[in-house]
Amino acid sequence: MSIRIGNSCVNCESLTANNKCKVHGVSVDTSYTCDSFEMKAALKNDPNCGTCARYEKTSCANPQKAVLNMLCSSWAPQNASA
Secondary structure (H helix, E strand, O other), X not given: OOOOOOOEHHHEOOEOOOOEEOOOOOEOOOOOEOOOOOEOOOOOXXXXXXXXXXXXXXXXXXXXXXXXXXXXXXXXEOXXXX
């Protein structure tokens, strides 16, 4: 099974800061997908404790060491859903 970034609005260049689609003129959230999807030129690449879904949770691999802005190989994106 391969893992890919879907046509999610969160990765689309048409998404505004207030979560409105510039193409369709409607409010959207991160679970929406679209056939008019245009990938952002660069995705946010900031894998540190402050942007990790596991930060200060029981699933954190290094709870005694984890601090904001620290890089970690167990990092998980906050927008991920299981």
